[in-house]
Amino acid sequence: MYHKRPVNFAGIRGNAVLLGQRFVGEVLHKGSVAVDATAGNGYDTLFLANSVGECGRVYAFDIQQSALDITARRLKQFGLEKNVTLIHDGHEKMDLYIVPPVDAFIFNLGYLPGGDHDKITRPSTTVKALQIALDMLNPGGRISIVVYTGHLGAGEESRTVEEMAAKLDPRIFGVLKVTFINRSASAPFLIFIERVKKENENLAP
C-alpha cells in the first residue's frame, strides 16, 4: 500500500521533492498521463504511478540504467510497475516516445542524490527537454522543476532554467519560483509552471 507523505514546510531534507509532487498531484487523476523526466531514485515515478492508476500512464526517463533499476524495484514493491514505461534515454528525446498531450511533468535538475555526482543534467539538454514538455503540456497541466544548486555547474543550469521560465507568456503559462529562504544558499529551489485552461482567457486587464 502506498501512502502519500504529508507536506512539511520546515527546514528538513526532501521538502522540495514533496512540494513538487504535490503541485503536479493536484491536477492528476486516474487515467492521466504523466512524465518523470529524471527518474533518479524513483520516488517521483512512484508518486506519479500511484496518482494516475492503471488506466493512466507514466513515462520515466533516465540516462543511468542503475536509476531505472532502482525505480523498477521501487514500483514492484508497491505493485505499481504496470502503470509505468521506463525509458533508458535522455529526456531531451522525450518526443520520440510520448504522444501528447501530457498532464504533468516532474524534473529534478542536478545530480542523482546518493548517485554518481559526475552524472549531472546539462543546460543544453535540459532546455531542449523543457521546451518539449511545454509543447506537450495539456491546458490545465503542470510542470514541477526541482533545481539542485549545490554541485559544480549548477549555477549555469539554474540560471538558464529560470530565465527560460521567466520568459514564458503570462497569458498562456502561470510561473512561480519557490525558494526556501531560511535555508542555505545551496538549498534547492522550485519552478512551478501551469498551462492555463483556455488560452487567452483570464487576460490581465
Next chain:
Amino acid sequence: MYHKRPVNFAGIRGNAVLLGQRFVGEVLHKGSVAVDATAGNGYDTLFLANSVGECGRVYAFDIQQSALDITARRLKQFGLEKNVTLIHDGHEKMDLYIVPPVDAFIFNLGYLPGGDHDKITRPSTTVKALQIALDMLNPGGRISIVVYTGHLGAGEESRTVEEMAAKLDPRIFGVLKVTFINRSASAPFLIFIERVKKENENLAP
C-alpha cells in the same frame, strides 16, 4: 453562500491573494482562531470568517475606518459578521486584543488596492506586527504575507520583511518565498511561514 474561488497560477490579477488564502486555509478548520492583520477590502477577512465558522474567531485589523466599513458590509452580505471582531487599530498592537495561540495570520503589505495610496504599511510597524504574529503562532500554524512592491517605499519594506523571514530558525519555522517570475518586476510576491508542529522534531541531519 460563500464559494471558494479556485487557485489559478496564471498571470492574472489577484493570484497572490488567492495563493495566500489557500496556504493558510489548509491549516484552518471550524473553531480555529485567525487574524487578518490588514483588513483592506475585506476579502481575506471573508475567507477566514468562512474557514473558522461560528465556533472560531477572526480578528481583523485596519488603521482606516473605511476599510473596516467595507469589510463589515462584505461579511454581512454573506452572514459571516458574527465570526469576526473588527479592530480599528494598527496591527503592531495586535497583542493588546488577542490571546494566543493563533492558527493563522494573513498580511497584505503595501497599499489598500483601490484605496488611498498614501496610506501604506511601514517597515517599523510591519516588523513589530510580524514579530507578534510569530510569537503567537500555534505549532502547525501558518502566516501568509503578500508583499506589494509597486508603490513608493515598497523596496525598503519588502527587503526588511524578506530579511526578517530569511533569519527565522529553520528548526522552528519553514519559510518559502513565492515569486511570479514571468510577470513584471512590480508584481507582488509572497512569504509563507509555517511553525513546525513540534519544535526540534524533523531536524535536518
